[in-house]
Amino acid sequence: GTSFSPCCVHTLTVQIAKVRLDSHSNLIPDISGLTPEQLKKALEQSISLHRLRDAWEIACMIRQPFAFQRLANVGMNLLEIEFAIRCHRELKDSAFVQSLEELLKVEDCNLLSGLVLVLLNEPDRAEQMLLKSVQPLEALQLRRDLLQWEQALQLAKNLAPEEIPLISKEYAQDLETSGDYGNAMYHYERGVTKKPELREHDDACRSGIARTAMRLGEMKKGTALALELGHPSLLKECAAILDGLKLYSDAATLYEKAESWEKAVALYLKTKMWQKATDLLDKCSSAKLQLQYAKAMEANGQYKLAAGAYVQCKEFVSAIKLYLDKLKNPEAAVNLVSQAESPEAARLVANFFLGMNDYGTAIQFLIASKCTERAFELAKQHHQMEEFADAIGDEGTQEEYVGIAKYFDSQRDFLQSGKFWTLAEEYRKAVAQYLKVTGDDNQATAVEGAIAAVTRSKDDALVQTVVDFLIGDSDGEPKDAKHLFRLYICLKHYRQAARTATIIAREDQNSGNYRVAHDMLFRMITELKTNGIDPPGELFDELCLLHSYIIAKQHVKRADHTHASRLLQRAAANISKFPMHTVPILTSTVVEAHRGGRRLTAFNIAKGLMKPEYRSKIDAKYKDKIERMIRRPDKTEIEEPTSPCPYCDAEVEIMCLHCPECKSVLPFCIISGQHMEKGDWSECPSCCFPALYSKFTAFFGDGNGTALCPMCSEDIPLDGVVHVTDPTENLGEFRMSS
Secondary structure, eight states: OOOOOOEEEEOTTSOEEEEOOGGGTTOOSOGGGOOHHHHHHHHHHHHHTTOHHHHHHHHHHHOOHHHHHHHHHHHHHTTOHHHHHHHHHHTTOHHHHHHHHHHTTOOOHHHHHHHHHHHTTOHHHHHHHHHHSSOTHHHHHHHHHTTOHHHHHHHHHHHOGGGHHHHHHHHHHHHHHHTOHHHHHHHHHHHOOOOGGGHHHHHHHHHHHHHHHHHTTOHHHHHHHHHHHOOHHHHHHHHHHHHHTTOHHHHHHHHHHTTOHHHHHHHHHHTTOHHHHHHHHTTOOOHHHHHHHHHHHHHTTOHHHHHHHHHHTTOHHHHHHIIIIISOOHHHHHHHHHHHOOHHHHHHHHHHHHHTTOHHHHHHHHHHTTOHHHHHHHHHHTTOHHHHHHHHTTOOOHHHHHHHHHHHHHTTOHHHHHHHHHHTTOHHHHHHHHTTOOSHHHHHHHHHHHHHHHHHHTOHHHHHHHHHHHHTTTTSOOOOHHHHHHHHHHTTOHHHHHHHHHHHHHHHHHTTOHHHHHHHHHHHHHHHHHTTOOOOHHHHHHHHHHHHHHHHHHHHHTTOHHHHHHHHHHHHTTGGGOGGGHHHHHHHHHHHHHHTTBHHHHHHHHHHHTSHHHHTTSOHHHHHHHHHHHHSOOOOBOOOOEEEOTTTOOEEETTOOBOTTTOOBOOBOTTTOOBOOGGGEEEOTTTOOEEEHHHHHHHTTTSSSEEEOTTTOOEEEGGGOOOBSOOHHHHHHHHHHO
């Protein structure tokens, strides 16, 4: 507790009596029992006696902000800075604490007193103390901070004359803000130093002179000074002043100098200085300003400039009106319709072309303007239904498609009729019209249309109608089998499609179109695999035979005669499937086998060429050579290499695609035609057909790192070919397929 000593006096009886003075009435040892009102009085009595420690304890008992604030002020007046900091921390006033902590470093008593009085908001007393301190300039700074410019200027005369221009500028800025332009100009002029090192300061003063001169009516002086200084911000400020004074022409000039293009153009338009506005318009992006310019140009008869401005601000309808009515430029109007995306714009163009009797173009724009019924009647009346149909496209209604289809029915245009009955989802009528089409070119298109219709209809009876037509049951004329193949593919009848593909490929093969037949079989196998269906083995056999013949030519070009002869021998063994080139294939096989050291093979095939039906067709440059082979046979033969069966590891000749041990059909390499090996497996990254990794990488040769896959004809990068170390899954898929 706090100890308080009473005053002692002598009585008449020579005894000492204790008397508590009024100034100490509430200062008792145990303050815990005092009421809040008594605590407040005790606090004030402690403060008046400068007992700060006792006052602190009482304030802690009160626990109210006013108590600590009172103590803080007392501590500052007594220059007890640390005590004041302690009080402000209790008040959680971090900013004041930081300010006080900076005072702890001050040693000069007068300076400290002055700074404390500043914090206590007693500027006059603070100035007196600061002027007595070791840093009298703090008094000047105090008046500047308080914006008390007259006092600051008075102090600067004695303390720092060099500061007078700077204070004058600040004073002038304050006066300008408050609207006292005359005094502001006086102090701006007083602030100019003409010292090179204070050029930025002088420019600020001269800028102020320019502004205040204009405010005071001295336009020439202000404008000349603003242009001389050339600062964009100053030019804009001066232009705004002139604009406010309705001196629009002068304001526009200053805005232009400041590169404030939009404000300059707006004022040039207001003053009807059209050429100035036109020169600057390209530098403006404001749509509102472009529209304002466009209207002004239109009113002034400058229609081309007006139209261009309307386009810039996306007022396309207004631009189209000008192009059609004033500029007579329908092409420009038409180009704008797609940008406008406005029915009104399309209607304007449609009416223009109607006036010119250009019904086809008018119909297009009537549809774009949502005037479909009017466009339809116009199309019927002027036989422009094809233009109407093209304009409708795939976005018409069922009712519109029915109307178009009926029109083409009446015109006996069955191809177009079928198309629009299909779009109207009247599939039976569509097919009936398609099947009436005659003529090779049109009929092929009609058949494709009928296929599309039955595919969408999912009507089995209608499908059968189209099948009967394609196979010739309905008219006795079978159609190209490719149409039937296309129908089965669209219907996802893949097994029927596969049988049809085999027939088509065989026809192409018999005609000598080997690549076409190859691609048909490849496409069919790929289609079946994609849809989770195992292709029939005969498709693989036919594809392998054609592929071997095709890649043989590549090996001939590479002078790999031995391997070329093996591939050709595969074709020669099935020579009946190459009726158009029987003799050339047999001849090539003999020549390549002989060059590749397979003389016995060459001799045996040459014997077949000596048959009467072939002998006369042998190319003259090979005929004598082949006949000599027969007369003086060389029956030497290089040994056929073998490699392990990928299923059972039994050794099998590399060109054999049936393992004699495990009876498996072996997958073939698309590069060499050999059977695949487990340890040398890769695939084409495009078609996923297998290839021996060593052959595939060698196939790229010294090229640019890419090559065409001989199976799918896609461009394959070398880094896309990956060596498959475990092809067990690939072999399983092939075994299921084959």
